[in-house]
Amino acid sequence: MSAGAACRIVLVGMMGSGKSTIGRRLSEATGWRYVDNDELVMQTAGMSARALLESRGEGPMREAERSAAMHGLAQDPPVIVGIAGGAITDAGVRHAMAAEAFVVWLRAASAILAARAPGAEHRPWIQEGGSDWIEATAAERAPLYAEVADLVVDTDRRRPSAVARRIIDAIATLEACPPAGPR
Numbered sequence: 001m002s003a004g005a006a007c008r009i010v011l012v013g014m015m016g017s018g019k020s021t022i023g024r025r026l027s028e029a030t031g032w033r034y035v036d037n038d039e040l041v042m043q044t045a046g047m048s049a050r051a052l053l054e055s056r057g058e059g060p061m062r063e064a065e066r067s068a069a070m071h072g073l074a075q076d077p078p079v080i081v082g083i084a085g086g087a088i089t090d091a092g093v094r095h096a097m098a099a100e101a102f103v104v105w106l107r108a109a110s111a112i113l114a115a116r117a118p119g120a121e122h123r124p125w126i127q128e129g130g131s132d133w134i135e136a137t138a139a140e141r142a143p144l145y146a147e148v149a150d151l152v153v154d155t156d157r158r159r160p161s162a163v164a165r166r167i168i169d170a171i172a173t174l175e176a177c178p179p180a181g182p183r
Helices: 019-030 037-045 049-056 058-073 085-089 091-100 110-116 124-148 160-171
Strands: 008-012 033-035 079-082 102-107 151-154
Touching (some): 008 085, 019 033, 037 049, 037 058, 058 079, 085 091, 102 124, 151 160
Parallel strands (some): 008 079, 033 079
């Protein structure tokens, strides 16, 4: 996070890494707003990522995720923003995250991601590629997540409350962030 950046906490990671769960936990613990990728896509595109994929294809869906990420990074702080896993592939999004936010990479092993991700309607990639898709995509994206991450938290064997506490402890040291207190 740049020295002049406001307090925006951005959660990145693969589907199933816990972005929505941890985002809600952080919001409850800090009193800050949590804005989820799914909400941002609806705000910017007028439909879900799944509906975009089915009606217009992967390109327009990825553009909607990119727009949603940029919209999330423009939210008034303090705010916690969950970004779509694939948005990390856009260099402009990575640059904006590095400049405007404290980025937390929620990391989990491919086997854990594969176990957590199925069944969610908004995750079409799982139905098509299964655990092979997760493993290949996680390996491809890992260097990009690492490039922007200010903090990496493994979520494999940690309870959501422990992950949230680790993030709260880290942001407590940031001058740009107000004290995180319960609502």
